[in-house]
Amino acid sequence: MSRSGWFVESLATQSLVIFAIRTRTVPFFRSHPSLPLTLAALGVVLVGAVLPASPLAAPLGFAPLPGGFFAALVVMVIGHLVLVELGKRWFYRAAATPPTGAPTDLGTRFVRRRAARFSVAAPPVRPLRRRRPGGPRPPAATGADPV
Structure with a gap:
């Protein structure tokens, strides 16, 4: 029975934690997940909860x-999600404060570097290349052929 309980609890917490880590805000209150994501996660949890009572239970142990x-599972999942939210807030709060004595622009670079593994960044914008002051100039469009 402990194997069954561990399986169901682990599957429920791992499947439902995707709602907490997909956004910086509080899930379900400030950021609503898509319907397919919600149905898929709840479907996985439901299948995992029914599996120990199904005919496949004996071969799986x-x-x-x-x-x-x-x-107890509901209490454990809620506690797990609350701890994930607290850890997420701690992570972003620690990432937002620059080290003591550092300029503020280093703080934003620190946040981007620390959060880069967990977010998809837009491709960098390349600055326009400027023509060097003494470089070649394009021919003038006067209509006459250059000699």
């Missing part, structure tokens, strides 16, 4: 779970 486990 699972045993049916008592009803009280699912009440």
